[in-house]
Amino acid sequence: LPDARRLVAQRCIYGVDLNPMAVELCKVSLWMEALEPGLPLTFLDSHIQHGNSLLGATPELLAQGIPDVAWEALEGDDKKAASALKKRNKTESKGQRTMDSLFATPVDKETTAVTQAVSDLESAADSDVVLLHQKETQWQSILESAPFQHQRLVADAFCAAFVWPKQVGISAETAPTNGVWCQVRDGQAVAPFTIETTQLLAKQFHFFHWHLQFPHVFAKGGFDVVLGNPPWERVKLQEQEFFASRSEEIANAVNAAARKKRIAQLPETDPQLWKEWCAASREAEGQSHLVRQSGRYPLCGKGDVNTYAIFAEHNRALLNPQGRAGFIVPTGIATDESTSGFLRSLLAERSFQEIVSYENEGTTFGSVNNRQSFCLMMLSRAPVSKTRLT
DSSP: OHHHHHHHHHHTOOEEESOHHHHHHHHHHHHHHHOOTTSOOOOOTTTEEESBTTSOOOHHHHHHOOOGGGGOOOTTOOHHHHHHHHHHHHHHHHSOOOGGGGGOOOHHHHHHHHHHHHHHHHHSOOSSHHHHHHHHHHHHHHHHSHHHHHHHHHHHHHHHHHHOOOOTTHHHHTOOOHHHHHHHHTTOOOOHHHHHHHHHHHHHHTBOOHHHHSHHHHTTTSEEEEEEOOOOOBSSOOHHHHHTTTOHHHHTOSSHHHHHHHHHTHHHHOHHHHHHHHHHHHHHHHHHHHHHHSSSOTTTSSSSOBHHHHHHHHHHHHEEEEEEEEEEEETHHHHOGGGHHHHHHHHHTTOEEEEEEEEOOSSSSTTSOTTOEEEEEEEESSOOSOOEEO
16 A cells, blocks of 8 residues: 555665665655655655764674774874874773763763654654654754764764874874773863864764664664675775776786786876875775774674675674564675684574575676675574574
8 A cells, every 4th residue: 555655664664875876766766666646755864874884883882992902003004103002092991980970971861862852753744845844854953963963973983993093193192092082972071183083084984873873773672674685895995996997007917916016106106096095095994994803793804804794794783682684695604714603603593594595697696707606694683493504
């Protein structure tokens, strides 16, 4: 029924994508599916959102504070500055909270306030243009509210620590090591440079904190169902792909050694391209560092990390105690050494419901290498009585 489709689109479907165009196309698709004569397009901004699904904090990670490993040097960092920050973080982690903490911002009250505000938004009607505009204004007010802004800054600062520019001077002095991060968390004053750099890094890496963006969902334990066909990409900058549209000479080099030699000559031959390459290298290394060391992906964030593997672990983490997930990934999720810990965990917790493996012969997915086997994997958060392999 048309009204049922509108209700499902309005209340039941959520999505996140790194590509802003994909976000808008998703909304258009849902609007077309749920269109009802005489009614405005249903409000979807709070359900279909833009961000990097894989890069963000969780309440569990925030409760542990900034880990020392966050301050390892990345591409372009000053190693001495990074080492000093790591030592400072370790010292601050051992220190006692000061008397200022007695006047800290009550995080639980903020969480409750944001969750209630989003729940009220969810229950609000959008059956006419006036109500729709009211809902849009209500959502914008939530995003601009002090509790939401503060919680997002805390989570962004946690993630920013892993990709912070570790340089001698103001960058190191104001870096969000545990002491500074606790001040941010507790609502105390910190250097403007700390906030400004955190916000710039959050925009660059598109940090997305699921528990904050969908608080009403996680207040109930998570999602009922998670579906997806995640990208199968290495969390590592690929030289040929980067230079394909920038330098044919480098992209089409006879081998990797020749390509690296030409890249090393860029400071003299093309300084601007060298600058772009260094920036892209650092960003890719920062993403990998956050994935591997934040603690969010303890089972799949290791080895030659591929996005499909960490999406699998991520999908499982999004489920509520009775939730189920189904997604298409390479069969390596069940056979590769780097993901063996994930498979063992599924079997130990009896979460592994079914896996159906396919051989791609060039007809199922024409653009995928026909030697690439893939599978449909289905998980259950609650223990299952039977596991099926086909």
